[in-house]
Amino acid sequence: MRLYSDDELNAVSVRADPMVVLPTTREVRDLQRLxxxxxxxxxAVVRAPGWSGMVTAVSGDPEMEEGRPVLAIDGIDxxxxxxxxxxxxxxxxGDRGADVGRLHELLLATGFIDAMPADSEFLSFGTSLAVEQFNASLGLxxxxxxxxGTVIWLPFAPFPVETMEVEVGAPAPAPGSVIATGPATLLSAVLQAQNPAEPISLEPGVPYVLVKGQARLAFDAEMLTLPGEGLAALAALVEPLAEQTDAVIERETPLEVLxxxxxxxxxxxxxxxxxxxxxxxxxxxxxxxxxxxxxSQAGVTNVATGLGAEEEVLANPSAVLEEWVCP
Structure with a gap:
C-alpha cells in the first residue's frame, strides 16, 4: 500500500562549518622579468702611425696617457x-708649418724646452737640439x-684601453691600422616585456628599480628607459655591443602584506x-x-590595508553566513 500527502516540506538551510585562518605576513615585490x-x-680607436720593424714591448697600462710609452718598435719607445x-x-x-708648432707643444709638455718660441711654427737649430734629446729619451x-712614427696620436687623453691589437714579437702594425680600441658607450637602454601579451605593469605612484646582478638601477617609469647614470652602471654588467640583456624589475621597497x-x-x-x-x-x-x-595568485590574495595580522579571518563566508556580501 502506498501513501501520498499534499503537505509541503519546510525548506532546510544547511550551512558549512566555518574555516577560520590567521593571515600570513609576506612581502610583495611585483617582480617582473623583462x-x-x-x-x-x-x-674610439687608436691607429698606427707610419713606422716599420718589430714590436719589442707593449705597455700593459689600462689607459694611454700623454707622454707615456704605449709600445716599442725595434727597441724605440x-x-x-x-x-x-x-x-x-x-x-x-729649417722646416716651417703648423705641425712644427705642435712639435714645440710636445717638447714643452715633455720638458725638453722651457717655453714656446716666439715663432712657434719655425724649427730652429735650438729646437733641433731639443729634438735630439727627445729622441734619445725614446732610445733613438x-x-x-x-x-x-715615435708619436701615437690619441683622439683624447687619457685614453681607456678596452682591447690592444699588438703583440710582442709581431711585425709593427701597418700604418693606419687599429692598434687599440676604447670601451663602447651605452647610449640607451629600453625596458621591454619578454612576452608582448603580458606588458610591463607598474603600480601608479610606486617607485620601481631595475635589477641586474647585484645592481639596483632607477629608471624612467613613463618612458621605460634608463637615465645616464644608470647606463654607465649597466654597461659594466653586460657584454660590450650586446643588443639586449635580461633583467627584472621590482618595487624599490617591498610592500608588507597579509x-x-x-x-x-x-x-x-x-x-x-x-x-x-x-x-x-x-x-x-x-x-x-x-x-x-x-x-593574488594560486588561490591566495594579498591584503595591503584594512586587516590586522592577529585578526582571525573567515575563509568561507559565502558558505557560512546568510548575509555575506559587504555592507
Whole structure:
C-alpha cells in the first residue's frame, strides 16, 4: 500500500562549518622579468702611425696617457699624444708649418724646452737640439730629426684601453691600422616585456628599480628607459655591443602584506571589498572589515590595508553566513 500527502516540506538551510585562518605576513615585490634593448656607440680607436720593424714591448697600462710609452718598435719607445692633428712628416731644422708648432707643444709638455718660441711654427737649430734629446729619451740616438712614427696620436687623453691589437714579437702594425680600441658607450637602454601579451605593469605612484646582478638601477617609469647614470652602471654588467640583456624589475621597497585565502575576500555591487573577521565581542559572530588588495595568485590574495595580522579571518563566508556580501 502506498501513501501520498499534499503537505509541503519546510525548506532546510544547511550551512558549512566555518574555516577560520590567521593571515600570513609576506612581502610583495611585483617582480617582473623583462628584456633591456641596448643601443651602443662603438669605442674610439687608436691607429698606427707610419713606422716599420718589430714590436719589442707593449705597455700593459689600462689607459694611454700623454707622454707615456704605449709600445716599442725595434727597441724605440712610441709615446702617446693627444693633439688637434697627428704628425705626418719628418721635421728637421729649417722646416716651417703648423705641425712644427705642435712639435714645440710636445717638447714643452715633455720638458725638453722651457717655453714656446716666439715663432712657434719655425724649427730652429735650438729646437733641433731639443729634438735630439727627445729622441734619445725614446732610445733613438744621435738624431736631430723628429720622426712622426715615435708619436701615437690619441683622439683624447687619457685614453681607456678596452682591447690592444699588438703583440710582442709581431711585425709593427701597418700604418693606419687599429692598434687599440676604447670601451663602447651605452647610449640607451629600453625596458621591454619578454612576452608582448603580458606588458610591463607598474603600480601608479610606486617607485620601481631595475635589477641586474647585484645592481639596483632607477629608471624612467613613463618612458621605460634608463637615465645616464644608470647606463654607465649597466654597461659594466653586460657584454660590450650586446643588443639586449635580461633583467627584472621590482618595487624599490617591498610592500608588507597579509596573505589570506582568496575565498575570504568578498565584494558588493559597488565593487567594495571586505573580509569577515572573528568579532571578539561576539563569541559566535563575525564582522566585516574593508580591505585593499595587492594582487593574488594560486588561490591566495594579498591584503595591503584594512586587516590586522592577529585578526582571525573567515575563509568561507559565502558558505557560512546568510548575509555575506559587504555592507
Amino acid at each position: 628584456n633591456v634593448v641596448l643601443t651602443w656607440e662603438e669605442g 712610441r709615446i702617446a699624444r693627444a693633439s688637434a692633428e697627428p704628425f705626418y712628416r719628418a721635421l728637421a731644422s 740616438m744621435d738624431s736631430r730629426v723628429f720622426d712622426p 596573505a589570506v585565502p582568496s575565498t575570504a575576500i568578498v565584494a558588493n555591487g559597488d565593487g567594495d571589498l571586505c573580509a569577515w573577521v572573528v568579532d571578539a565581542s561576539d563569541d559566535a559572530g563575525y564582522r566585516p572589515v574593508d580591505v585593499t588588495l595587492a594582487g
